[in-house]
Amino acid sequence: MAVSGLIFIGFLLIHMYGNLKVFAGHDAFNEYAHHLRTFGEPMLPYGGLLWIIRVTLIAALVAHVSSAVMLTIRAGKARTTKYAVKKNLASSLSSRTMRWGGLALFIFVIWHLIHFTIGKVNPTGGATNDPYQLVVDSFGLWWMVLIYLAALVAVGLHLHHGTWSAMQTLGLTGSPRARSRAKAAGLVIAVLIAGGFALVPLSVLFGIVA
Numbered sequence: 001m002a003v004s005g006l007i008f009i010g011f012l013l014i015h016m017y018g019n020l021k022v023f024a025g026h027d028a029f030n031e032y033a034h035h036l037r038t039f040g041e042p043m044l045p046y047g048g049l050l051w052i053i054r055v056t057l058i059a060a061l062v063a064h065v066s067s068a069v070m071l072t073i074r075a076g077k078a079r080t081t082k083y084a085v086k087k088n089l090a091s092s093l094s095s096r097t098m099r100w101g102g103l104a105l106f107i108f109v110i111w112h113l114i115h116f117t118i119g120k121v122n123p124t125g126g127a128t129n130d131p132y133q134l135v136v137d138s139f140g141l142w143w144m145v146l147i148y149l150a151a152l153v154a155v156g157l158h159l160h161h162g163t164w165s166a167m168q169t170l171g172l173t174g175s176p177r178a179r180s181r182a183k184a185a186g187l188v189i190a191v192l193i194a195g196g197f198a199l200v201p202l203s204v205l206f207g208i209v210a
């Protein structure tokens, strides 16, 4: 779970950073999208790098979901009698929403792929083969921005607890000092990734990127 989670964090950091190319303008963003496909040629075929990334992400997803299912079954077996009274004393919102939040993210990613990669659906009916235009047209619509911001809240919550949890699994929370460092890492990763992604739709909505 921890290793596949770290693969996702790495992907999200790179994806978020790449998206910031919209601030460099139409040509720079589209050039970047094109470069992603020609990277490594002729050693790699056209789109080769993207396929390496996709296969890695799919393998990580299989590992992540099957670990989540196994952990849920194990947790169920560990307590067969229900609590008479359940009181939240120490858990955080992010730790309590890992399962449902993870499922919501899965549904969001399917929608996101249909929107930008597989389907290239332009909700305004405009150009679909121009990645920059697709981004600008999509986030000119307030409800589209709302969908993405809601997903980014889910991303932030999931990463906040997930980063801490991965560090715990990897033995990096052995002392009070290490624990507060792991908590800080969770917060920094969550804010950096969710905040960095949110800059793009918000900048389009408020006319900074057009």
Ligand code: HEM
Binding pocket: 015, 019, 033, 036, 050, 054, 057, 105, 109, 112, 113, 116, 117, 131, 135, 148, 151, 152, 155, 197, 198, 200, 201
């Ligand atoms: C405002 C937020 C986001 C924007 C504007 C955005 C934009 C894009 C665009 C334009 C592509 C197509 C790239 C290309 O084909 O050249 C893409 C692909 C993708 N995005 Fe996002 N994205 C955002 C957030 C996310 C989040 C939060 C996740 C995961 C939780 C994610 C996961 C993916 C995946 C898995 C792909 C497919 C990569 C591929 O195999 O082609 N994205 N995104």
